[in-house]
Amino acid sequence: MSIAAQEAFGDRLPDAVEIRGAEQLRRIIASQMREGEPMTLSLALDGKLQNVTLAPALAASLMEMLRLISSGRGFRMIPVEAELTTQQAADLLNVSRPYLIGLLEDGKIPFVRTGRHRRIRAEHLFAHKEKRDAARSRALEDLAASDALDGLV
Template sequence: MNATQQASAFGERLPTELEISNAETLRQIVASQVKDDGDTIINVSNEQGEALPVTLSPALAHSFLEVLRVISSGRGFQLIPLDSQLTTQQAADLLNVSRPHLIKVLERGDIPFERVGRHRRIKASELLKYKEKRDDKRASALADMAEFDGKHGLL
């Protein structure tokens, strides 16, 4: 693997075996230090070998651990700021639906969007709100089906 491939983000490639192993080791180290009730302070050595304290808020620590968890599982990922404006193709990809289906959802008014010329743009935060509602509705429907099956001996 050349330097360009190594430097490219995980949204463009999968982690190497070494990266997976290193991410898991780092995840275990950070996880062992994380405090549930406040900031976590970890020491990181600089090039001169001096230990420098780094303070991680609970949100930062848990986000960092989640990124390390994804990498150590061998998966690629993309970070998307909540205020990002997504194209319809990007939004469809995130929802794992076709672009024509997403257009129907947008035109029904289920997800707010804006037009930039002829193109639709969806704010990432709005898309994620819709996804959460959709996923909750699906989980509820599956739970109802499982309950029905249990009551009627269909398991």
């Protein structure tokens, strides 16, 4: 199957060849990465060497994508300016659609209406997720500290 005909990983899991290739490329890139520094890769294209410089953020993003593929998992890339349906947003938060709609109606996540449909900007959803995850993390830290004081740990 040609690369152009292959579906994105959001709709399927990588096959064994893709997993091996991603792991090989991940190891090569990881061996060249230096924290906070751009990295240059030399690629042989049609018998000619071409250098490609990856900024740290691009290298880290590529590494994350390769890590997911090499572990046999699928993924989706969502631009931060994307507008999501309520079902897509609920799936990303791992909550039910009715629960998400409650969050929207309570003003916890901004949204816009397109006709009778609600649309959520990915950046607002990600911001809510970060706040939620930080609150959960603080609560777990508080529980652990409380358990330590009570001698339960």
